[in-house]
Amino acid sequence: MSTSTAGPSAASITLAQTLALLDGPHAAVAREVANGRYVFWLGSGISRGRVGGLDGVVQRVLEFLQVKAAHEGPGSPHLDALEDAIELAELRPEERARIDLSTPVASWRHLAVLVSSLVGKYSEMLDIRVAGMPADYLLWEGVDVRSTYPRGATPDFEHLAIAVLVLEGVLTEAPSANWDGLIESALAELAGAAAVAHVVVLDQDLQGASGLLRLIKFHGCAIRAADAPATYRDALIARSSQISDWAGANETVAIRGELVSLATTKPTLMIGLSAQDENIAAVFSLARARMQWRWPSDPPAHVFAGDSLGRDHVKILKIVYRDDYEGKEAAIAATALIGAYGA
Numbered sequence: 001m002s003t004s005t006a007g008p009s010a011a012s013i014t015l016a017q018t019l020a021l022l023d024g025p026h027a028a029v030a031r032e033v034a035n036g037r038y039v040f041w042l043g044s045g046i047s048r049g050r051v052g053g054l055d056g057v058v059q060r061v062l063e064f065l066q067v068k069a070a071h072e073g074p075g076s077p078h079l080d081a082l083e084d085a086i087e088l089a090e091l092r093p094e095e096r097a098r099i100d101l102s103t104p105v106a107s108w109r110h111l112a113v114l115v116s117s118l119v120g121k122y123s124e125m126l127d128i129r130v131a132g133m134p135a136d137y138l139l140w141e142g143v144d145v146r147s148t149y150p151r152g153a154t155p156d157f158e159h160l161a162i163a164v165l166v167l168e169g170v171l172t173e174a175p176s177a178n179w180d181g182l183i184e185s186a187l188a189e190l191a192g193a194a195a196v197a198h199v200v201v202l203d204q205d206l207q208g209a210s211g212l213l214r215l216i217k218f219h220g221c222a223i224r225a226a227d228a229p230a231t232y233r234d235a236l237i238a239r240s241s242q243i244s245d246w247a248g249a250n251e252t253v254a255i256r257g258e259l260v261s262l263a264t265t266k267p268t269l270m271i272g273l274s275a276q277d278e279n280i281a282a283v284f285s286l287a288r289a290r291m292q293w294r295w296p297s298d299p300p301a302h303v304f305a306g307d308s309l310g311r312d313h314v315k316i317l318k319i320v321y322r323d324d325y326e327g328k329e330a331a332i333a334a335t336a337l338i339g340a341y342g343a
Contacts, residue, residue: 009307013339026338028299029269034170037299038269039262041280042176042183045272045306046158051180057143058118061085061125063105064142070102077131081138084128089117123240123277139238149179149222155186158272163187166196166213173266174215175259177273177280179222179236183215199224201235203254218246218255219277237279247282256283263287269338271305275312284316295324300335309337 008017022030032038044053062085069079082101091099091114098109105111118125126138139145155163163186165171176183187196198211201221220236237246246252264287275281293301302320304313317332318325325332 008339021339029303029338032267032299033165033269036170036172037267039266040162040171040174041268041270041273042162042174042178043271043273044178045274047156047178047180047182047272049156050153050182051149054119054122055115058115058122058125059105060144060148061138061142064138066101066105081128081130085118085125086114088121088124088128089114091117120276123238123243127239127241135239136233136236139236140233145179145222145236146226149181151181151223151226153180153182153185155182155189159183159186160190163190167191169212172213173262174213175262176215176217177219177277178217179220181221181223184223187213200255201232203251206254206258216255216258218252218259243277243279246279259283260286260290264290267299268302269305270303270313274310275316276310281312281315281319284319288320288322292322293320295321295328295332296335302336303338304336305338307339309333
């Protein structure tokens with residue numbers, strides 16, 4: 001299920017139209033963001049202009065495997081992994097027949113179809129093993145998180161806007177599934193060397209010094225993994241097996257508890273987060289078990305910034321509203337979907 005906005009898309013909306021929406025149908029959300037009530041749940045959509053999204057991750061892995069396989073020749077373990085990735089995409093037979101694995105990925109027919117299919121299965125793709133290599137090989141070497149998400153990368157408008165809200169004191173909590181350090185870069189650009197962000201990656205990081213923003217990077221941080229791989233490399237969550245284990249792992253008990261508490265007590269605004277990873281839905285399910293959010297409410301308890309509600313956003317709405325959802329799907333979607341706003 002995908003519920004689209006009735007108005008312009010992020011690519012076409014004007015500033016005047018944006019302000020009209022925030023002063024009109026979404027006035028309650030704008031008001032309570034200004035009052036500091038919402039928790040921002042951030043995803044890769046806010047960083048696409050700087051480090052690319054999951055489609056970039058998928059294509060990078062395909063290119064990595066193809067180049068390695070071409071160099072190794074027959075019997076290549078990288079070729080085996082590449083074939084597993086292609087099979088995972090479930091292309092039509094005629095589409096698969098037109099892909100020559102001996103040629104560069106950029107030349108493949110139906111590459112867009114292949115990448116689009118694998119975006120929805122990115123964690124399964126990253127769980128493919130290359131014989132003789134570590135479990136996180138496709139992330140650590142294929143995606144190469146150290147160079148793909150470098151320290152000091154230039155933040156985009158989205159990151160700077162979030163940093164302004166932090167410095168204004170209206171955003172104090174932000175769980176993020178992003179590996180990049182662009183929020184931190186934006187805060188550094190606007191606030192200099194001031195320690196305004198308390199970044200949490202591991203449970204023990206919760207005991208660190210406080211800041212204006214507590215940024216809970218529950219899928220790990222590429223910057224810290226590059227600086228201290230012995231401590232933070234294993235905290236990079238990308239593979240489907242890791243995502244499945246996350247909800248019950250002893251290593252994430254404290255962070256999981258903090259996220260459940262936020263989902264239980266504060267309204268949610270998801271920005272650029274598809275929520276396709278099952279551990280995100282698990283957080284909201286655990287929160288619902290503690291205390292149900294009612295619908296309708298002022299402000300709406302769960303809001304998603306995007307051109308449409310994806311099926312995993314709808315899944316969260318079904319989880320958090322329980323019996324309130326039945327028969328009210330369209331009305332709930334109307335209040336939950338706040339359009340993606342362009343520059």
